[in-house]
Amino acid sequence: MNLPSILLWGFVATVVLTGALSASQGMGLSRMSIPFMLGTMVTPNRGRAMAIGVLMHFFNGWIFATVYALAFESLGRATWWLGAAGGLVHGLFVLLTLMPVLPGFHPRMASEQHGPTPARLLQPPGFMALHYGRRTPIVTILAHIAYGAILGSFYQLAM
Amino acid sequence: MSAPPRISDYAIIGDGRAAALISGRGSLDWLCLPRFDSPSVFGALLDPGKGGTFAIRPVGDFTAHRRYVGHTNVLETTFESANGALKLTDFMPVAGSAKRRQLWPEHEVLRRLEATAGEVEIEITCNPRPDYGLAGSDFRNRGALGFRFEHDGWVLMLRSDLPFDLKVEAGKVIGRGTLVPGARYWISLGFAAEEPAVLPMTGDVADERLRETLEWWEGWADRCAYEGPHLEWVVRSALALKLMSYSPSGAIVAAPTTSLPEQLGGSRNWDYRYCWLRDASFTTRALFDLGYHEEAESFLAWLLHATRLSWPELRVLYDVFGNSRLPERELTHLAGYAGSRPVRIGNGAHDQMQLDIYGEVVEAAFQYVQRGGELDRTAARMLVGLGKTVCRRWREPDSGIWESRSELQHYTASKVMCWIALDRLLRLHAAGHVRAPAADFEKARGELRTAIESRGYDESLGSYVSIFDSQEIDASLLLLGLHRYSDPDSPRMRGTCERIRERLGTDGLLYRSVPESDGLTGKEGAFGICSFWAIELRALQGDREGARAEFEHLLTFANDVGLFAEEIDTATGDALGNFPQAFTHIGLLTAARALTENSATPSMVQS
Numbered sequence: 001m002n003l004p005s006i007l008l009w010g011f012v013a014t015v016v017l018t019g020a021l022s023a024s025q026g027m028g029l030s031r032m033s034i035p036f037m038l039g040t041m042v043t044p045n046r047g048r049a050m051a052i053g054v055l056m057h058f059f060n061g062w063i064f065a066t067v068y069a070l071a072f073e074s075l076g077r078a079t080w081w082l083g084a085a086g087g088l089v090h091g092l093f094v095l096l097t098l099m100p101v102l103p104g105f106h107p108r109m110a111s112e113q114h115g116p117t118p119a120r121l122l123q124p125p126g127f128m129a130l131h132y133g134r135r136t137p138i139v140t141i142l143a144h145i146a147y148g149a150i151l152g153s154f155y156q157l158a159m
Numbered sequence: 160m161s162a163p164p165r166i167s168d169y170a171i172i173g174d175g176r177a178a179a180l181i182s183g184r185g186s187l188d189w190l191c192l193p194r195f196d197s198p199s200v201f202g203a204l205l206d207p208g209k210g211g212t213f214a215i216r217p218v219g220d221f222t223a224h225r226r227y228v229g230h231t232n233v234l235e236t237t238f239e240s241a242n243g244a245l246k247l248t249d250f251m252p253v254a255g256s257a258k259r260r261q262l263w264p265e266h267e268v269l270r271r272l273e274a275t276a277g278e279v280e281i282e283i284t285c286n287p288r289p290d291y292g293l294a295g296s297d298f299r300n301r302g303a304l305g306f307r308f309e310h311d312g313w314v315l316m317l318r319s320d321l322p323f324d325l326k327v328e329a330g331k332v333i334g335r336g337t338l339v340p341g342a343r344y345w346i347s348l349g350f351a352a353e354e355p356a357v358l359p360m361t362g363d364v365a366d367e368r369l370r371e372t373l374e375w376w377e378g379w380a381d382r383c384a385y386e387g388p389h390l391e392w393v394v395r396s397a398l399a400l401k402l403m404s405y406s407p408s409g410a411i412v413a414a415p416t417t418s419l420p421e422q423l424g425g426s427r428n429w430d431y432r433y434c435w436l437r438d439a440s441f442t443t444r445a446l447f448d449l450g451y452h453e454e455a456e457s458f459l460a461w462l463l464h465a466t467r468l469s470w471p472e473l474r475v476l477y478d479v480f481g482n483s484r485l486p487e488r489e490l491t492h493l494a495g496y497a498g499s500r501p502v503r504i505g506n507g508a509h510d511q512m513q514l515d516i517y518g519e520v521v522e523a524a525f526q527y528v529q530r531g532g533e534l535d536r537t538a539a540r541m542l543v544g545l546g547k548t549v550c551r552r553w554r555e556p557d558s559g560i561w562e563s564r565s566e567l568q569h570y571t572a573s574k575v576m577c578w579i580a581l582d583r584l585l586r587l588h589a590a591g592h593v594r595a596p597a598a599d600f601e602k603a604r605g606e607l608r609t610a611i612e613s614r615g616y617d618e619s620l621g622s623y624v625s626i627f628d629s630q631e632i633d634a635s636l637l638l639l640g641l642h643r644y645s646d647p648d649s650p651r652m653r654g655t656c657e658r659i660r661e662r663l664g665t666d667g668l669l670y671r672s673v674p675e676s677d678g679l680t681g682k683e684g685a686f687g688i689c690s691f692w693a694i695e696l697r698a699l700q701g702d703r704e705g706a707r708a709e710f711e712h713l714l715t716f717a718n719d720v721g722l723f724a725e726e727i728d729t730a731t732g733d734a735l736g737n738f739p740q741a742f743t744h745i746g747l748l749t750a751a752r753a754l755t756e757n758s759a760t761p762s763m764v765q766s
Contacts, residue, residue: 025354028352033353036355045258045260048259111303113302121360122357123355
């Protein structure tokens, strides 16, 4: 694996992913904020949660970039479309697998069945994170496709 | 259709970013989210049919009385009917450190219901109509998570712990049931636009929010340094002013409403959900005098920051983040308050030229420095730039302080404020706070005084006049004394006060100008802030007893919870115009201070 390439392009891809999701929030397309959701696992303080969440998000971005790199290495090539395909799978994984189980391990997220408690107040994402806006699935998938495409385009295979 | 509540029937709650108006009948009829100038979510105030409302009230006939709980912005309305009594407590939670310990919704309206005597049957309707009533309510029942209404990227969540079920009917949440004495119930409405919603809570969490909110407001009110008569009025005005302050930027909006009419059924309906520079110096002075230094400095920081984009020119008004492009348009689908059309959003004054605001901004900064503040290099350069603009443009006609929509004129008050700008800058220069081209500023200041004293004063009237070389009088001339351009006790200023009272006074109130002299048709009421200006000036002239009597008379025109609109209907005493109005309350605060003993020493340095 090419670690410097993972670090560099993992960072760039995460910047683009985060920027795309933030822009969609700003444009009223979705309220999904991965940094906010990650950060509120650690603290209920909104401002601090965002700061911590951004750091956690970038760390996650590198972990996922490593997985992409492993895939590229095992296939022996890295192209934008291969990365984009990975991003599509990645986005679907987030929406279909990660989001539904999030209330189970997020300490401040309410459950669909039992409603909120004093400690668990955050709205759960629901199926495909649709509780965070009807356009959330499409925005999330497109952002992850961009993430994968960047990695596929720029990751340099280890010799 | 029944008559709408009078404007004075409303009281305000808020959280420092948005504010709601609730009628004496328990109906939340105005709320724009996420900030003051966002489209309304509840707008029955401007159209009971289309606007949307969130009403809680007993079924059948009842009487109601209300109050704010102590020195807070928590509203308590008590309904009494033949069967019993219901206490409704309304607030939007605010808190300091509590928000670091628990997740809070971006905005929340909490309403607590308590039957205090007998069994009370109540009815509830929550019918938000976003986009100024253009969109309909579309709540969905999400079981344990409450009712959810999603619109245009944001979401409203409604939850309650009432002993009867709420249901969705035609998109609205409605309910009807009976409350028995002793128990307390909550209805909570949460709003989220940016992130996943934090669900609104009832029960113990809501109780805790109420406690924290009461504590926060009481703590804030306790910081009020005012000592003197009419303390309750001063504190209430400060609390109202705080509700109109946008905490993320420090801006203060003129009022949280748009298009409440200056004449019932008339067309003088304007959007006041923006920040005018016009009363910047009085606002700063009032906040400093009350001991709210943090708020005053925050307001000044906003003032200097917001004006940076248009510098070295100034615009008349800005939004809470300093955007000055606020085109006016009419909402033709709304009926208007009591049929007063058109309903306008945006404000046509945004592209007017007003010279007085240069003096206002410089004077505000001058007050800050007088109280020990330091100007950084950028602020100092900005202020000097404003002075240069004054030197370049003071000979031009402008729209004047009242934002006249007729032809531009040479308004005396505008020239005086130009004089104030240069005078204060020269003082700041002399004290080393700014580096100004002193010779140029002194020359222009001298020319301004000559022009004002020769063309802005009429010997035959024995008064300053509102427009150069005319014999018109308006209340803006009171500013000459209040800003100490002219000694309040000078013959010229005394003569001016007499003429103003003669021509514009009625029953202890003042009109701002002779009717229809502003290029618009229709009458308007007496102006609250002008009436307070006259009282302040009277006190500064030494007639403190007379001023006090007038002040106390003027207080009788406030509503039952101490709030003023922009204007007062001289025939009925009712509130007119946008409500509550920050400038009127600022006028009350500065007048109250002028009545106190220690105000014998003017709060501003003599010119």
